[in-house]
Amino acid sequence: MTKMTIAGAQIGGIQKDETREEVVARMIALMDDAHEKGVAFIAYPEMTLTTFFPRFYVEDRADFDHWFETEMPNASVQPLFERAREYGMGFTFGYCELTPEGEHFNTSIIVSPKGEILLSYRKTHLPGHAEFEPERTHQHLEKRYFLPGDTGFNVVRSQGIIMGMSICNDRRWPESWRVLGLQGVQLVSIGYNTPSQNNLSKDEGIERRMYHHELSVCAGAYQNSTYAIAVAKCGMEDGNHMFAGSIIVDPDGFVIAKAQGEGDELIVAEADFDKCTFGKSTVFNFDAHRRIEHYGLIASQTGVKEPSE
Numbered sequence: 001m002t003k004m005t006i007a008g009a010q011i012g013g014i015q016k017d018e019t020r021e022e023v024v025a026r027m028i029a030l031m032d033d034a035h036e037k038g039v040a041f042i043a044y045p046e047m048t049l050t051t052f053f054p055r056f057y058v059e060d061r062a063d064f065d066h067w068f069e070t071e072m073p074n075a076s077v078q079p080l081f082e083r084a085r086e087y088g089m090g091f092t093f094g095y096c097e098l099t100p101e102g103e104h105f106n107t108s109i110i111v112s113p114k115g116e117i118l119l120s121y122r123k124t125h126l127p128g129h130a131e132f133e134p135e136r137t138h139q140h141l142e143k144r145y146f147l148p149g150d151t152g153f154n155v156v157r158s159q160g161i162i163m164g165m166s167i168c169n170d171r172r173w174p175e176s177w178r179v180l181g182l183q184g185v186q187l188v189s190i191g192y193n194t195p196s197q198n199n200l201s202k203d204e205g206i207e208r209r210m211y212h213h214e215l216s217v218c219a220g221a222y223q224n225s226t227y228a229i230a231v232a233k234c235g236m237e238d239g240n241h242m243f244a245g246s247i248i249v250d251p252d253g254f255v256i257a258k259a260q261g262e263g264d265e266l267i268v269a270e271a272d273f274d275k276c277t278f279g280k281s282t283v284f285n286f287d288a289h290r291r292i293e294h295y296g297l298i299a300s301q302t303g304v305k306e307p308s309e
């Protein structure tokens, strides 16, 4: 029987001129609160250390290299690693990674309660575009600043359970969930930065966006019988709004904790990982019920090919 108190540490907006040290101090304040509440694992958002800079265009992308970390851990985040080790708390957070080979990734890591980086994941589904698009009211230039991740969706055993990660847009793709599900995942952590407006022609509105966010996470958790923590960086960042709505979802697809505001906020839930077994051994017993002979298109064709008229 594996029970654990888990948390999502929602982070309010980070402005362009905020330092890594200031952000890490906010992360530690939430970790302190979590420790008082008996939390054993805490999840922070995508790109936790910086503002969501893909909303800005620069001609020479190297001008934005200062948003990237060249090593992990580094001096700025060391206090977070030390506090977590002191508390014996596992954690995950997202940051922008610049490799020694000069490659840029949108990355998340899972860290053990002893402070070891156990798993690194590089975001697979990069939304947006690579060039400035003048017809847009809001730019979303993730494809300019990051390469598509090369890690794939892996899992790791830590703290007695099987953990995996996705990042933001990945949560909308059932493929991400199923690859993790096929490795027996019991806890999926997903950090996100979701702008409230960034489309070309229609304003979907926050309510609809929030619905699609929750729908995606609840469906992914239910269909793979796993807990999920989806945690936002949100609120106003440099005059741009990103929605909040951080949630913890159980293996039945129910929301069991939800953020109330748009600032720094801890959400906490008691997870009983034995509850993952029911779905994994009945409706979603993959071994018994999957029919991979009919799924070939999923891994062999990217876009839609309609039949001829």
Ligand code: CDV
Binding pocket: 127, 128, 140, 167, 168, 169, 170, 172, 192, 193, 194, 195, 198
């Ligand atoms: N950071 C993201 O990946 N954001 C996307 C937006 C652009 C739709 C998301 O899926 O939330």
